[in-house]
Amino acid sequence: xxxPAPGLVPLTLTVNGDEVARMVPPRTTLADFLRAELExxxxxxxxxxxxCGACLVLLDGVPVHACLVFAVQAEGQKVETVEGLxxxxxxxxxxxxxxxxxxxxxxxxxxxxxxxxxxxxxxxxVPDREEIRDALSGNYCRCTGYEAIVDAIETAARAAQEESVx
Amino acid sequence: xxxxAFAYVRPRTLEEAHAAFAAADGDASFISGGQSLVPALAMxxxxxxxxxxxxxxxxxxxxxxxxxxxxxxxxxRHADALTDPLIRRHAPLLAAAAPFVAHPxxxxxxxxxxxxxxxxxxxxxxxxxxxxxxxxxxxxxxGLRRVPADEYFLDLxxxxxxxxxxLVALHVPAAGPHACCAFDEMARRRGDYAMVGGGLMAxxxxxxxxxxxxxxxxVGPTPVRxxxxxxxxxxxxxxxxxxxxxxxxxxxxxDPMDDAEVPAAMRRHLARVLLGRLIRKLEAxx
Ligand SMILES: Cc1cc2nc3c(=O)[nH]c(=O)nc-3n(C[C@H](O)[C@H](O)[C@H](O)COP(=O)(O)OP(=O)(O)OC[C@H]3O[C@@H](n4cnc5c(N)ncnc54)[C@H](O)[C@@H]3O)c2cc1C
Ligand code: FES
Ligand code: FES
Numbered sequence: 476x477x478x479p480a481p482g483l484v485p486l487t488l489t490v491n492g493d494e495v496a497r498m499v500p501p502r503t504t505l506a507d508f509l510r511a512e513l514e515x516x517x518x519x520x521x522x523x524x525x526x527c528g529a530c531l532v533l534l535d536g537v538p539v540h541a542c543l544v545f546a547v548q549a550e551g552q553k554v555e556t557v558e559g560l561x562x563x564x565x566x567x568x569x570x571x572x573x574x575x576x577x578x579x580x581x582x583x584x585x586x587x588x589x590x591x592x593x594x595x596x597x598x599x600x601v602p603d604r605e606e607i608r609d610a611l612s613g614n615y616c617r618c619t620g621y622e623a624i625v626d627a628i629e630t631a632a633r634a635a636q637e638e639s640v641x
Numbered sequence: 642x643x644x645x646a647f648a649y650v651r652p653r654t655l656e657e658a659h660a661a662f663a664a665a666d667g668d669a670s671f672i673s674g675g676q677s678l679v680p681a682l683a684m685x686x687x688x689x690x691x692x693x694x695x696x697x698x699x700x701x702x703x704x705x706x707x708x709x710x711x712x713x714x715x716x717x718r719h720a721d722a723l724t725d726p727l728i729r730r731h732a733p734l735l736a737a738a739a740p741f742v743a744h745p746x747x748x749x750x751x752x753x754x755x756x757x758x759x760x761x762x763x764x765x766x767x768x769x770x771x772x773x774x775x776x777x778x779x780x781x782x783x784g785l786r787r788v789p790a791d792e793y794f795l796d797l798x799x800x801x802x803x804x805x806x807x808l809v810a811l812h813v814p815a816a817g818p819h820a821c822c823a824f825d826e827m828a829r830r831r832g833d834y835a836m837v838g839g840g841l842m843a844x845x846x847x848x849x850x851x852x853x854x855x856x857x858x859x860v861g862p863t864p865v866r867x868x869x870x871x872x873x874x875x876x877x878x879x880x881x882x883x884x885x886x887x888x889x890x891x892x893x894x895x896d897p898m899d900d901a902e903v904p905a906a907m908r909r910h911l912a913r914v915l916l917g918r919l920i921r922k923l924e925a926x927x
Contacts, residue, residue: 484649501649501692504679523642524680531746537720538746543679547649548672548694591746612831613744 488549490515491559499546506530506541509556517557517586521615528614529583531590532556538594557586560593568631569593578627580618587614592628599639601632644682651694655780655807658693662805665691671807672696673716673755676747700780701754701809704728712778713811715754719743719766722753731815734773734840737824738765741831741838758808760800760863763834765826767794768864771856772822772840775813781806797862819845823922826859827911835859836903837911839867841919845927848878855919860895860912867894870916879920887920888913 483498490513497512504523509515509532519529523542530541533555560566569592572578579585588611595602595610602610607625616624652658662669669691672678681687695701701716704727711731722728722739729736735753742748742756742765756766757777770777771794776787779802788801795801802808816822826838839857843850853874855867869890877883897908 482648500646502644502646502682504683507643523683525676525747528744528746534750537749539750540676540746542683543676543747543750545649545675545679545692547651548675548696550651594745609740609831610745613746 484547486547486550488546488551489553491555491562501545501547503546504542505532505534505544505546505549505554508546509541509554515556515558517561519583519586521583526613526615527584528587528591528611531587531614533560533590533594538590557589560589565593568634569596569628572627572631572634573624576623576627576630578619578623584614584616584618588616588624592631595628596632596635599635601629601636604629642683642685644679645685645688647682647689648691649694650691651697653697653699655698655700655809658695658698658807659780659782659805661691661693665689665693667804669693671758673701673758674718674751675755676743676751677755677759677761695807698807701807706731706815709815709817711813711815713753713813715752715758715808715810717753719748719751719753719756720745722766723748732773732813733816733820734769734822734824734842735766735813737822738769738840741765741824741826741828741835753811754808757811758800758802760794760798761834762797762862762864763838763859764864765824765835765838765840765858768838768856768858769824769840770811770813771864771866772842772854773813774842774854775811777801777808778810778812779806780809785809787812791866794863816842817844821845821850821923821926823919823926825915825918825922827915837908837915839912839915839919841923843874843923846876849876850874850879850923851876855916857895857912857915860897860908865895867891867916869894874920879924884917884920888916891916 486499487496509518521527521529525543531538532541650661670689702714705712722735760767771790793801822842824840826835828835841855843853853871858864870887873887873890897905899905
């Protein structure tokens with residue numbers, strides 16, 4: 476085997492339901508690929524080392540840090556960003572609850588919070604506050620003090636529950 | 642910060658993975674979940690010429706019970722330790738440790754093999770390999786070999802894995818009908834690396850504990866067996882006197898150093914408290 480050159484490599488993946496094919500440098504993270512190449516800027520980049528949670532996306536349905544995945548590693552996989560979740564109405568209840576409870580101020584952390592909250596609510600029950608806090612343990616918010624965010628997620632979970640029961 | 646440019650290969654077999662590493666003259670890194678490696682590349686602590694992605698190597702996948710040994714493929718994710726029925730049943734200590742490892746999104750991506758290959762001294766899973774008496778299956782020039790956990794951890798971030806070798810699977814003795822286990826750690830915040838942590842495995846024989854194995858982490862450059870404490874518990878019912886004796890014996894088992902955050906004396910104290918909690922947890926779960 477010869478040493479491969481560090482040039483561009485072909486990448487095909489599904490982003491928000493659409494197949495995307497591009498040539499990318501292997502060192503490009505999925506976060507940078509989404510933001511710079513696809514102009515999907517709802518995925519935020521804060522620390523670039525897995526600490527802040529601003530860059531969360533769904534990769535094959537589960538939350539991962541887009542700053543800790545090279546785009547080439549996502550070959551053949553399905554990525555969903557906050558843009559995609561919003562477009563299919565999957566965040567409507569959470570967005571309403573965040574708005575109502577003032578669960579954001581600058582909004583930098585919000586996309587990551589929403590991705591984690593979405594995955595938590597996908598379970599279909601009402602998580603207790605401890606579980607919500609645990610799910611958000613890797614998400615930094617420098618503005619809100621978290622209380623409002625936990626409230627909003629709890630409210631959205633209850634609303635979903637009432638709708639499915641009622 | 643961004644990683645330095647590198648070439649990327651995605652082998653399908655162990656042979657191809659080794660060949661890719663050799664072709665780069667060793668100036669290559671293997672990547673599994675990337676949850677430790679990607680930050681290291683971003684901070685340029687490492688800057689390999691070639692990144693060899695192990696994700697496509699099927700030999701590293703799957704969880705199977707093989708007689709009384711559970712084979713856990715290196716690519717098994719942290720999150721699977723919480724949900725996989727075979728792991729929950731036959732390696733319950735891994736399932737008990739998993740909620741303490743990082744955060745949910747990192748657990749969705751990080752692999753057990755990556756964690757055990759890296760052998761961070763503050764990591765949960767490597768220490769649990771020691772507590773469970775697991776064997777690490779490693780692929781190298783001479784083919785596959787197995788290294789018992791007691792011989793696997795050599796020094797800070799140093800294991801029996803030689804450069805270019807690949808951790809293929811973790812072989813865990815399946816927990817028998819009388820097995821019991823406990824895990825706990827003390828961290829400043831949930832999800833942070835622990836100041837002290839540990840796992841305990843034992844067999845119940847009436848009121849007494851036998852075949853006791855205790856491994857602690859964050860108390861030195863590698864995970865450590867608490868052999869003195871094990872001996873103090875062996876064959877005894879874990880009553881208050883026995884727990885106190887095990888806690889005294891623990892002092893000779895560990896040799897923590899001072900660091901910027903936690904003085905050695907505090908680590909010793911926390912380790913004693915942790916050991917007491919582990920034993921009481923065991924009893925509470927009975
Ligand atoms: C914010 C944050 C918090 C974290 N908190 C914790 C924590 O509390 N506890 C904890 O234990 N971990 C923690 N981690 C680390 C995480 O658990 C990693 O996933 C894990 O240490 C490495 O697994 P990986 O699959 O991601 O490995 P990678 O990052 O892909 O690789 C890690 C190292 O192992 C080598 N390697 C990987 N696979 C193999 C293999 N099969 N054979 C040989 N070498 C291999 C790589 O070359 C690299 O040097 C945290 C990470 C982050 C970003
Ligand atoms: S940018 Fe990914 S976790 Fe901070
Ligand atoms: S709203 Fe500003 S960081 Fe959370």
